[in-house]
Amino acid sequence: MSREEFIRVSLETNLVFQRLMKEHLFFIETSLRPVEDANIQEAKILKMSLEHLLSETVVYADGVISEDSIESHEFVTPFTLRAEEATMELAGADINTDITKAELQLRSNSNSDYEDWLEGVVRDLNNRTLNILKEVIEFKEKILSLVENCEIFISLYHELIKHITEEAMLYQKTLMSLQNRELPEMELCEKLNFWNHIMGEHAQFIDGVLDPTEEELKEATEAFVERFEELIEECKKVSEEEIVKRSKVATKDIRDFKMAATEGLLECKIKAIIPPLLADHVLREANLYLRILDILED
Numbered sequence: 001m002s003r004e005e006f007i008r009v010s011l012e013t014n015l016v017f018q019r020l021m022k023e024h025l026f027f028i029e030t031s032l033r034p035v036e037d038a039n040i041q042e043a044k045i046l047k048m049s050l051e052h053l054l055s056e057t058v059v060y061a062d063g064v065i066s067e068d069s070i071e072s073h074e075f076v077t078p079f080t081l082r083a084e085e086a087t088m089e090l091a092g093a094d095i096n097t098d099i100t101k102a103e104l105q106l107r108s109n110s111n112s113d114y115e116d117w118l119e120g121v122v123r124d125l126n127n128r129t130l131n132i133l134k135e136v137i138e139f140k141e142k143i144l145s146l147v148e149n150c151e152i153f154i155s156l157y158h159e160l161i162k163h164i165t166e167e168a169m170l171y172q173k174t175l176m177s178l179q180n181r182e183l184p185e186m187e188l189c190e191k192l193n194f195w196n197h198i199m200g201e202h203a204q205f206i207d208g209v210l211d212p213t214e215e216e217l218k219e220a221t222e223a224f225v226e227r228f229e230e231l232i233e234e235c236k237k238v239s240e241e242e243i244v245k246r247s248k249v250a251t252k253d254i255r256d257f258k259m260a261a262t263e264g265l266l267e268c269k270i271k272a273i274i275p276p277l278l279a280d281h282v283l284r285e286a287n288l289y290l291r292i293l294d295i296l297e298d
């Protein structure tokens with residue numbers, strides 16, 4: 001991996017995942033009951049540590065990251081700021097929206113010279129992120145074990161807590177490889193199945209938070225669950241080209257569905273027990289997966 005690639009890929013990865021991680025912590029923070037004050041505080045402190053790292057990443061990423069990564073809307077979507085403002089008000093917990101405003105101004109620059117000093121800065125940023133990430137994974141595992149033993153109550157599914165832990169572990173694996181100047185080694189089906197599983201679970205979670213009267217939307221989510229399960233089953237049975245193509249079609253469809261859901265929630269047109277920011281969060285994960293599929297297709 002060249003110095004240029006190391007810097008660019010590290011910053012793009014951190015922009016996506018530092019935000020996803022701090023939002024996971026926000027969702028835990030706001031889904032625990034007041035009686036869980038110590039765990040709420042722990043979630044909040046980890047969230048703030050990630051916000052600090054993300055604001056640094058934004059500064060160094062400006063003018064360095066690729067045009068494709070900005071256009072994919074994997075960092076922020078046109079809904080993110082509104083979703084944050086609405087969710088903050090609804091949940092009564094803090095989100096640093098200045099970071100979002102700065103991210104909306106991010107520029108790419110193909111003439112960036114990727115100097116020596118930036119490599120050192122990024123290496124250090126990756127290291128500090130890995131330290132926090134270890135704590136984040138341990139915290140999520142602790143919450144999951146407390147929930148599984150019925151020692152705490154949280155309005156998040158067990159499976160969702162596992163799901164966000166898996167995402168944190170993928171991020172950890174990616175950063176560790178990057179620190180060795182490598183991309184994480186994953187076979188095609190391992191990679192596709194990871195993301196198809198994530199997309200299928202999003203459909204399950206959305207199904208589970210929709211009001212029972214939202215029959216049409218619930219039917220749509222159930223169809224997505226089946227489609228992504230099929231893709232996982234068939235990965236090793238069809239050609240690489242075919243499975244990438246079909247994954248892309250399914251992901252574009254669920255991306256459009258999530259986009260409509262985020263808008264519908266922001267406009268108060270959908271009955272559900274999901275904060276708008278969680279809808280925007282899963283939308284960004286679909287956008288990220290679509291860019292990964294684009295790269296695989298090339």
Ligand SMILES: [Fe+2]
Nearest residue numbers: 020164167281
């Ligand atoms: Fe996530």
Ligand SMILES: [Fe+2]
Nearest residue numbers: 163167198285
């Ligand atoms: Fe997810």
